[in-house]
Amino acid sequence: MSLFSKNNQETFFNPLSSSNPVTVQVLGICSALAVTAQLKPAIVMGLSVTVIMSMSNVIISLLRKTIPNRIRIIVQLVVCAALVTIVSEVLKAFAYDISVQLSVYVGLIITNCILMGRLEAFAMQNGPWESFLDGVGNGLGYAIILVIVAFFRELLGAGCLLGFSVIPQCVYDCGYLNNGLMLMPPMALILVACIIWVHRSLNKDLQEK
Amino acid sequence: MNTNSNSYTIIYASVIVVIVAFMLAFVSSSLKDRQDKNVEFDKMKQILSAMNITEVQDAEAEYKKYVKADEILNAKGEVVSETGGFKIASKDIMDDNLPLYVCEVNGSRKFVFPVYGAGLWGPIWGYVCLNEDKNTVYGVYFSHASETPGLGAEIATDKFQNQFKDKKVLENGAVELGVMKNGKVEKMEFQVDGISGGTITSKGVDAMLKGCLSRYNEFLNQK
Numbered sequence: 415m416s417l418f419s420k421n422n423q424e425t426f427f428n429p430l431s432s433s434n435p436v437t438v439q440v441l442g443i444c445s446a447l448a449v450t451a452q453l454k455p456a457i458v459m460g461l462s463v464t465v466i467m468s469m470s471n472v473i474i475s476l477l478r479k480t481i482p483n484r485i486r487i488i489v490q491l492v493v494c495a496a497l498v499t500i501v502s503e504v505l506k507a508f509a510y511d512i513s514v515q516l517s518v519y520v521g522l523i524i525t526n527c528i529l530m531g532r533l534e535a536f537a538m539q540n541g542p543w544e545s546f547l548d549g550v551g552n553g554l555g556y557a558i559i560l561v562i563v564a565f566f567r568e569l570l571g572a573g574c575l576l577g578f579s580v581i582p583q584c585v586y587d588c589g590y591l592n593n594g595l596m597l598m599p600p601m602a603l604i605l606v607a608c609i610i611w612v613h614r615s616l617n618k619d620l621q622e623k
Numbered sequence: 624m625n626t627n628s629n630s631y632t633i634i635y636a637s638v639i640v641v642i643v644a645f646m647l648a649f650v651s652s653s654l655k656d657r658q659d660k661n662v663e664f665d666k667m668k669q670i671l672s673a674m675n676i677t678e679v680q681d682a683e684a685e686y687k688k689y690v691k692a693d694e695i696l697n698a699k700g701e702v703v704s705e706t707g708g709f710k711i712a713s714k715d716i717m718d719d720n721l722p723l724y725v726c727e728v729n730g731s732r733k734f735v736f737p738v739y740g741a742g743l744w745g746p747i748w749g750y751v752c753l754n755e756d757k758n759t760v761y762g763v764y765f766s767h768a769s770e771t772p773g774l775g776a777e778i779a780t781d782k783f784q785n786q787f788k789d790k791k792v793l794e795n796g797a798v799e800l801g802v803m804k805n806g807k808v809e810k811m812e813f814q815v816d817g818i819s820g821g822t823i824t825s826k827g828v829d830a831m832l833k834g835c836l837s838r839y840n841e842f843l844n845q846k
Contacts, residue, residue: 482626482632485635488636489639492639493643510665514665
């Protein structure tokens, strides 16, 4: 079996679109609301989840034959809790501003349902390489949605992208106002719903009969 | 091997816990210095922010440029120590252990006082910078741990903080600087508008300013 067989490609690419964890499985919504008021924390959150998901997938997949069935959920929790704590410590040491902004959400990665879902549903049955692809795929699938939502919220809510003003002053002079409502958490839900709508109308397979 | 036996399960769990504990302890202790440094830089940025110096890139250099001394005062307003104020954590601030930052901005002397208190959901804190007359506010900085975004969390915005500029602190020798409910300000000279919908946080800021600055009463009344 080659590293990039058809199966493995599907493992990697499916979560990006047809089985996207946020828009199709509707998991991890809580953090999608919380960190998407600006683009920067959304990108960092997406990357952290990707890194942690792929690493914990690989570790659980390596251990999968030794894990006693009765405590498997606890072992999965311990592995991702340890990884999350390490990532959070590293962020505090090397990217303090971002860690302040992410504050509790880094800790919340542990309880992110996507993470536990992938560990239980995929890593417990598959080899390390497939699990790694699955972790990266799902992490990126999550990150894409976060970035799209954050892009619109920051652009319409604050007139900035990554902290830089992108809407020229002359537009404001003509009476344009930033929409403060976009910065409120409910707007993230509405944007996620819009993405789901677009996604489903493009992808007929996802529509329920 | 039978991975479902009781003894295997117990041993497995113990081994995992020990390994993870060692890993976390190692990471935590090896990154400790760097993290403490970051917390210090952050504190410097907050102090600079009270002096209306924002967008700081190199916190340490800017801090050294503007802050001339971090003194420790006692309740009588006497200087106990010329340095060491920066090292005092907010929980260690007591009547005879009061940090004071003496600063110089554009040739004029400023005093920065740390303040801390309670908001609605968690702690709030900040720094108040007064002019040389020890009575006029030059700038303030507030931050919070977990106030409601859009409501209580607005205390961390420039819009709220800019209201404090040029307000007076003392009335008849007592601290009168504070926050009133939006629209209920009676003493324009001392009070600013609170945040609609963030009443408890606004009251927290009011209590924090009065409580913490009162400790410096003797010092503020020395002319």
